[in-house]
Amino acid sequence: MPRQIRLNAFDMNCVGHIQHGMWAHPRDRSMHYTDLDHWVSLAQTLERGLFDGLFLADILGVYDVFDGQPDASLRNAVQIPVNDPLLLVPAMAYATQNLGFGVTCNLTYEPPYTFARRMSTLDHLTKGRIGWNVVTGYLDSAARGMGLAQQPEHDSRYDVAEEYMQVVYRLWEGSWEDAAPLHDRERRLYADPARIHRVKHEGRHYKVDAIHLSEPSPQRTPVLYQAGASARGREFAAAHAECIFVNGQFRHNVRDIVADIRAQAKTCGRDPHDIKVFVGATVVVAPTDAEAQDKLAEYRAYASSEGALAHYSASVGIDFSRYGPDEPIRFVSNNAMRSNLEAITVRSRGSEWTLRKLMQMMVLGSRQAPIVGSPSHVADEMLAWMDEADVDGFNLSRTVVPECVEDFVALVVPELQSRGVMKQAYAPGTLREKLFGRAGRLPPSHPAARCRW
Numbered sequence: 393m394p395r396q397i398r399l400n401a402f403d404m405n406c407v408g409h410i411q412h413g414m415w416a417h418p419r420d421r422s423m424h425y426t427d428l429d430h431w432v433s434l435a436q437t438l439e440r441g442l443f444d445g446l447f448l449a450d451i452l453g454v455y456d457v458f459d460g461q462p463d464a465s466l467r468n469a470v471q472i473p474v475n476d477p478l479l480l481v482p483a484m485a486y487a488t489q490n491l492g493f494g495v496t497c498n499l500t501y502e503p504p505y506t507f508a509r510r511m512s513t514l515d516h517l518t519k520g521r522i523g524w525n526v527v528t529g530y531l532d533s534a535a536r537g538m539g540l541a542q543q544p545e546h547d548s549r550y551d552v553a554e555e556y557m558q559v560v561y562r563l564w565e566g567s568w569e570d571a572a573p574l575h576d577r578e579r580r581l582y583a584d585p586a587r588i589h590r591v592k593h594e595g596r597h598y599k600v601d602a603i604h605l606s607e608p609s610p611q612r613t614p615v616l617y618q619a620g621a622s623a624r625g626r627e628f629a630a631a632h633a634e635c636i637f638v639n640g641q642f643r644h645n646v647r648d649i650v651a652d653i654r655a656q657a658k659t660c661g662r663d664p665h666d667i668k669v670f671v672g673a674t675v676v677v678a679p680t681d682a683e684a685q686d687k688l689a690e691y692r693a694y695a696s697s698e699g700a701l702a703h704y705s706a707s708v709g710i711d712f713s714r715y716g717p718d719e720p721i722r723f724v725s726n727n728a729m730r731s732n733l734e735a736i737t738v739r740s741r742g743s744e745w746t747l748r749k750l751m752q753m754m755v756l757g758s759r760q761a762p763i764v765g766s767p768s769h770v771a772d773e774m775l776a777w778m779d780e781a782d783v784d785g786f787n788l789s790r791t792v793v794p795e796c797v798e799d800f801v802a803l804v805v806p807e808l809q810s811r812g813v814m815k816q817a818y819a820p821g822t823l824r825e826k827l828f829g830r831a832g833r834l835p836p837s838h839p840a841a842r843c844r845w
């Protein structure tokens with residue numbers, strides 16, 4: 393059987409996520425992000441299209457690197473205003489049965505003890521459909537909001553994350569034994585104290601002496617997502633992640649990153665295919681290639697290159713308002729998204745990037761060139777990515793909502809199914825069981841498994 397494609401919808405609890413300016417399109421509904429109906433309806437459409445998950449991004453700061461201020465981001469609603477992603481999940485989970493929810497939470501600014509409980513609560517409420525996108529942040533504006541002068545140094549954020557993972561694994565996996573909850577009305581025993589263990593941790597960054605507050609949830613540890621692609625980021629991903637998000641314009645670049653992560657996972661004693669890799673993509677589809685090109689032109693009229701530049705400046709930590717149109721973009725070591733900057737500097741394989749070239753890529757208000765065409769053209773492109781870059785699936789960002797999701801479900805999903813690369817129905821079980829096609833918890837090769845009581 394050919395490899396089955398995995399699909400995540402990529403979204404955020406805000407107006408402008410990746411394709412900036414689309415909110416102004418007359419048919420776009422992203423301004424309804426404060427309305428639960430908007431999210432419930434999205435989740436139901438995704439479930440109709442057998443999407444594996446809805447991945448919700450989040451940031452705790454504002455993009456204020458472009459021109460040294462947040463004005464361009466505020467004018468264009470570039471991930472600001474932004475609401476809490478976790479609070480959307482229970483309503484969407486209530487309205488669906490199978491869709492997974494990957495939610496971004498930044499560990500730099502929250503103690504592991506309270507965070508572990510919040511994830512367990514969501515794992516209970518979703519009946520085992522929750523995932524956590526482990527991020528450490530990349531914005532100084534977030535650090536300032538949290539009372540720090542600037543964010544911690546790039547690689548040391550991953551060191552803190554290593555310790556954080558050890559603590560949350562122990563809370564999720566090591567505190568309550570499976571047999572601890574007795575739920576025994578006759579003997580009036582809710583839980584067996586002898587089977588509930590205190591987690592004592594005293595490390596460089598965290599100190600915990602507590603039992604986990606939640607009783608065991610279906611997955612215990614949520615499905616772990618990660619998106620760091622720098623050398624240190626990949627090392628972390630290879631050790632911990634079950635799903636990895638990568639971005640890239642070119643298949644050969646992404647293939648190198650994926651090969652490295654899978655090789656490192658093997659070195660850590662993991663099966664390299666215990667990691668599902670999702671590449672970011674934007675799709676504009678219509679019944680024919682010509683209609684899709686017309687749709688792209690129509691969307692394009694609303695794209696904001698100012699918004700795209702404000703986003704990109706903050707992502708890579710470079711103020712592009714200071715660059716001339718044809719000045720080559722240079723690598724500087726900073727604390728933002730290192731891999732993104734490397735992709736257009738040291739890893740650009742001889743082709744020099746300039747502001748003009750970046751702006752040419754920003755056709756829909758982001759730096760991601762969209763896949764545009766008929767269902768068969770889109771499916772060809774997606775399958776070429778899977779073959780050539782060894783990715784397992786896609787992280788599909790929105791353009792004009794909800795029509796972009798509805799079009800994809802109506803046109804591309806049946807095409808993928810007819811080619812035998814997409815499921816006809818959801819598999820049973822938790823999100824982890826659905827994704828990896830095997831029952832039970834994290835495999836023994838995963839570091840969380842070593843934290844069981």
Ligand SMILES: Cc1cc2nc3c(=O)[nH]c(=O)nc-3n(C[C@H](O)[C@H](O)[C@H](O)COP(=O)(O)O)c2cc1C
Pocket residue numbers: 448449450451496498526527528529530546618619620621622623624625626637638639672728729730731732787
């Ligand atoms: C698809 C994708 C989604 C991401 N979502 C978030 C997010 O929601 N919040 C966040 O703080 N960082 C997010 N990141 C940033 C990563 O967590 C990480 O900081 C970034 O990829 C740079 O990692 P590196 O410095 O190891 O290269 C995302 C990255 C990618 C590729």
